[in-house]
Amino acid sequence: MSMFLPPFEGRLSRRQYWIGNLILIGFGLLAAGILIVAFIVSGGVLAEERSTGEKQLSMALVIAILIPWSALVVKRTKDLDFPLWTVAICLGAVVLDLLMDLAGVRYLSGLSGWFAAILFVLNVVWSVGVLGFVRGTAGPNRHGPDPLVPA
Template identity: 30%
Template sequence: MNWKAIFFTLEGRLPRLPFWLASLAVLAATLLILVPAGFFRWDPATDPAPLYYRVLELVVTVVFAYPTYAIMLKRLYDRDHPGTAAFVFIVLDIVAECVNVVSPIETDSGFTPLGWVLMIPLIILLFALVIELGLRRGTRGPNRFGPDPLVTSS
């Protein structure tokens, strides 16, 4: 498995196992940055996240946007779909984080109306992508995006 290609190229196809491993690696890296930065700093049950933490969330989202897009795109290609859903997901995520920096989309009583408007489509798309990319098998045989990555060449 070529990790550099998985995270940084936009060509080819990606089977489910490498998709899950790469996605978990991005999630773990994100949590390794965000959890210590916010741990014991404030109580999310009574306060929205402070500005420094919301800015850090935005920076982390932007830094990991390209690798996340590359992973999702190649998995969409394996399913013989264009990369539109991956692009929309990344854009929605960055927009939500930008808005959250300017004005918190979550308060002590839950999401603000703007937070709901931003987060509901993002969450629905995330669930659809988890099902489509993480649970369904890729196209058998070659497709317009390349050869079947599960077929071993002899």
């Protein structure tokens, strides 16, 4: 569980990163399912345009997942010995995507929608392709011991 929590110290292997992401995805799907059922039971109708309450609940769910996901990204980036400004770009893209969603910007509609879509794709490529598949620095680095070497 320490992989999800601040302080953002230490390194994560690819396996730990994937396990952490699968746990967060499972939690997110379960929470989203509960929110959808609760909304339907309360008499709401799932519509094309979401109400302010739906947007606020969605935002709360994303923020609840964003903190542990940030810990995964930071620790995995440290394992790769990449500069931490790469994490700022990754998390900044997620925050920008959330703000654009709150503002009602749709993907692929207008310049801002295309911008959001491109940022989303680049973030997925980084989070999955680089953090998920590139082997970390062999041996210890400035962020700690190799997570693949038994202590």
